[in-house]
Amino acid sequence: MIQLEHVNLVVKDIPEMLKFYQAVFPHWYVRDEGHGEWSGKPRNWLHFGDEYQYLAISDHGEGENRDLSGHQVGLAHFAYVTHDLDGVIARLTEAGFEIYQNGTDSSYRKNIYFLDPAGFEVEFVEYLTDDPKLRNSDG
Template structure:
């Protein structure tokens, strides 16, 4: 078996807003579980049978801070999702008013776009134009 990333766990200020963003990126994502155990914080899993995002509210006894500055503070800068049709996903994100992230250079074998969700987390959306890994993962020289 080859190792793969099954899930990422993210503490968010608003689970419903995070679910809404992810459903815009991939309408077929399902909420696999959503719970608020008595005396605890809410958490959920959204995605597919193979991969998902675990979303959770801050622990009840915490004093959460705003999201860090991507690429400047320690922590996750962005998470990337592979999609079949980037143009359609971008149209949906724009129609829902999500803010575009960093610009990207053209690439012969992939298209990418970065968007911020309502909490300020950055997400990379990728469409591969080739099935060949050696083409998908060509990096600029330098």
């Protein structure tokens, strides 16, 4: 079996990223943190997650994230499955984050998109069926 353990995000502001992801994952915690150097530049970093998966976040980012309305090569978005999409939306909006884009109108799923403070588009999806063939159907 192979599973995704972590995603490494290079950002400008770790505390703002932490505020966003703490709203999404109230049960996660800072697993470890420190500072060092990456390619000649100092950086702070932390791992935010649980025993099974986490986000590695470091603050040595420069420039802006890719234009999500453009066609540049790069990350388009990543997604998390939840059993309580309304709860995720409520926690994020209460923390001051706005919905970036509404999801698809489907009988088989509800989804929504937010931008995190570094400009990464994050999708949250709640499936309304256990049938994998229907989950991404437009039905």
